[in-house]
Amino acid sequence: MIDDHPIIIEGYQNTLQFTKKEHQELDIDIANNCDEALAYMRKSVDSNTPYDLLFVDISLPPSSDGRMNSGEDLAEYARKVLPDAKIIILTMFNESFRIHNIIKNIDPEGFLIKSDLTSSELASAFQAVLSNPPFYSGTVNSFIRKSITSDIVIDxxxxxxxxxxxxxxxxxxxxxxxxxxxxxxxxxxxxxxxxxxxxxxxxxxxxxxxxxxxxx
The missing domain is CATH 1.10.10 (Arc Repressor Mutant, subunit A)
Structure with a gap:
């Protein structure tokens, strides 16, 4: 779980631990910035214990080397080094341009806008992404519907x-x-x-x- 607000991650953890299925065992690593997230990803690859799922916030402090400036950069990196891992994007950004870019560049298995998010939706998203992805929140689905039904195509x-x-x-x-x-x-x-x-x-x-x- 990657988010720069510890209290938010604590809420995510509590929700998933409380709602997980009986056969599920959760082993969660927590990163609060790009450097910590990169270190965990590299460790998982080196130890041959790749992550099953990544929760990635878009707005994060950049990496110390300047190569990663957001969760979007991290998710694109994860797609290369952890190709089997499922990615759930969580963000406050709800502008159509940002949603379009995230879907195009990352194609996440889960995409949740924080202003839409409830504990029950987070639990539903987690189970859906594991078994039958994708799971998109209401704002994302609304954008997709508008884009599909519009007769205007722009680059x-x-x-x-x-x-x-x-x-x-x-x-x-x-x-x-x-x-x-x-x-x-x-x-x-x-x-x-x-x-x-x-x-x-x-x-x-x-x-x-x-x-x-x-x-x-």
């Missing part, structure tokens, strides 16, 4: 443009975030406004339409 860079605009980043500063030219940013914004049928040309109208379709 990752355009998703990031929408996300950054929604965070208040000015158009002139988008290029540095996206590693493309300002003219390319302007062209992509024009395409997005055409896709979402924005007649007044305003960024705020674009953002409102993107939110309604589940892209932000």
């Amino acid at each position: 990752d860079k355009n998703r990031k443009i929408l996300y950054l605009l929604s965070q208040g980043v000015k158009t002139k500063n988008l290029a540095s975030h996206l590693d493309i030219s300002l003219s390319a940013v302007e062209k992509r914004k024009k395409q997005l406004k055409e896709l979402f049928e924005i007649e007044d040309g305003q960024d705020e109208s674009l953002l409102n339409a993107a939110r309604a379709k589940g892209f932000i």
